Structures are given as C-alpha cells and as structure tokens.
Amino acid sequence: MKDFPEPMERLIQEFKRLPGIGQKSAQRIAFHVHRVSREDALRLADSIREVKDKIKFCGICNNITDVDPCRYCTTPGRDPALICVVEEPHNVLAVEKTRQFRGLYHVLHGSLSPLRGVGPEQLQIKSLIARLKGGNIKEIIVATDPNVEGEATALYLAKLIKPLGIKVTRIARGVPVGSELEFADEITMQIAMEGRQEL
Numbered sequence: 604m605k606d607f608p609e610p611m612e613r614l615i616q617e618f619k620r621l622p623g624i625g626q627k628s629a630q631r632i633a634f635h636v637h638r639v640s641r642e643d644a645l646r647l648a649d650s651i652r653e654v655k656d657k658i659k660f661c662g663i664c665n666n667i668t669d670v671d672p673c674r675y676c677t678t679p680g681r682d683p684a685l686i687c688v689v690e691e692p693h694n695v696l697a698v699e700k701t702r703q704f705r706g707l708y709h710v711l712h713g714s715l716s717p718l719r720g721v722g723p724e725q726l727q728i729k730s731l732i733a734r735l736k737g738g739n740i741k742e743i744i745v746a747t748d749p750n751v752e753g754e755a756t757a758l759y760l761a762k763l764i765k766p767l768g769i770k771v772t773r774i775a776r777g778v779p780v781g782s783e784l785e786f787a788d789e790i791t792m793q794i795a796m797e798g799r800q801e802l
Contacts, residue, residue, distance in 0.1 A: 611633055616629075618633055660710075661675075661676060663707075665710040666695055666708055681707055685744070686734070687706055687707070687709070690710075690713060690714050694746065709734065711726045712727055713726050715756045715759055726756075728763070742769065743760070776791070
C-alpha cells in the first residue's frame with residue numbers, strides 16, 4: 604500500500620528526480636504545491652513548460668538563451684578577441700558577477716570524464732575549435748572546475764589550442780577569500796603556494 608494518493612506519489616517521485624532533492628524534501632515540495640492556490644501551481648507548471656519550449660542553445664557560444672545569438676554574444680563593447688571557456692551555462696553567471704570580464708564565452712556542457720563515458724565528442728569542443736579558426740582570438744581563459752575532470756579538460760583544451768598560436772590561460776585557484784587556512788586541504792594549499800604573487 605502506498606503512503607500517499609497516486610497523484611501525490613507521482614509528484615513526489617518527480618521531485619525526487621531533481622538534483623539534491625531527497626524523499627523528505629520531495630514530500631515537502633509536493634505538499635507545498637498542493638497547498639498553494641491552483642493559479643500558483645499552474646504558474647509553476649507553465650514556467651516549466653516555457654523553459655522546455657523556449658530555451659535553446661546559442662549558435663555561437665552554446666549558452667542557454669531565448670534568442671539566438673545570446674545577449675552575451677551580441678552585447679556591444681565586449682572583447683571578441685577574449686573567450687572564457689566554462690563547463691556549464693550557470694558558470695557564465697559566476698564569471699559575470701565579478702563585473703571584471705568583458706570578453707565572450709564558450710560553454711562546453713560538461714567536462715572530460717572517461718569513468719562517466721564523457722569524451723571530447725560529447726562536449727562542445729569542435730565548435731570551440733571552429734570558432735577559434737574563424738576569428739581573431741588572442742586569448743582563451745579556461746575556467747573549468749578545479750577538480751580532476753576540470754583539470755583534465757583544461758589540459759586537453761590547451762593541447763588543442765596552443766598549436767593555433769592562441770594564448771591559453773587558466774583561472775587562478777587556491778584558498779577562497781573569507782576562509783581560514785586551517786580548513787584548506789593540502790591540494791588547495793599546494794596550488795595556492797604555487798600560484799603566489801609578488802606583493
């Protein structure tokens with residue numbers, strides 16, 4: 604016998620499929636949806652449908668967008684000679700929040716991970732190389748995650764791009780601002796020491 608009526612059970616199961624949502628969180632969200640007004644619940648459903656119907660990938664940088672090309676690729680004043688390569692669309696926002704980067708982006712949609720069956724063919728690497736061959740790009744900033752997959756992806760990209768005569772740089776890594784040294788692991792500390800700068 605099921606714990607909840609069939610429609611509620613199905614909704615809980617669907618919420619459980621979302622990243623970071625377990626059984627209890629799925630139940631809380633499902634009961635919240637049940638409690639809100641019909642209009643609020645339908646607004647949520649419409650928002651989900653609209654994302655599936657209207658969001659696509661930019662034909663230039665592969666970022667998510669509702670217009671093609673995306674607003675980053677078409678904003679006047681951005682430096683077309685500088686491209687920041689990131690793993691996922693939400694990484695673009697992390698870079699944009701700094702208000703320091705004025706170049707363009709390229710979204711890979713993942714990182715190399717042979718254990719998960721993700722090779723270069725599953726990523727947007729061919730479109731990046733085509734973009735580099737077709738433009739006057741001076742520098743590629745590789746801003747992949749500082750983990751094994753991100754490092755492997757960065758090294759792979761550098762190996763492909765350097766022969767094209769384009770400068771390849773990697774974002775700095777190390778101890779995060781606002782943290783304490785005692786909580787930094789040995790790899791983070793090693794990278795921070797190696798990346799030290801003169802004062």
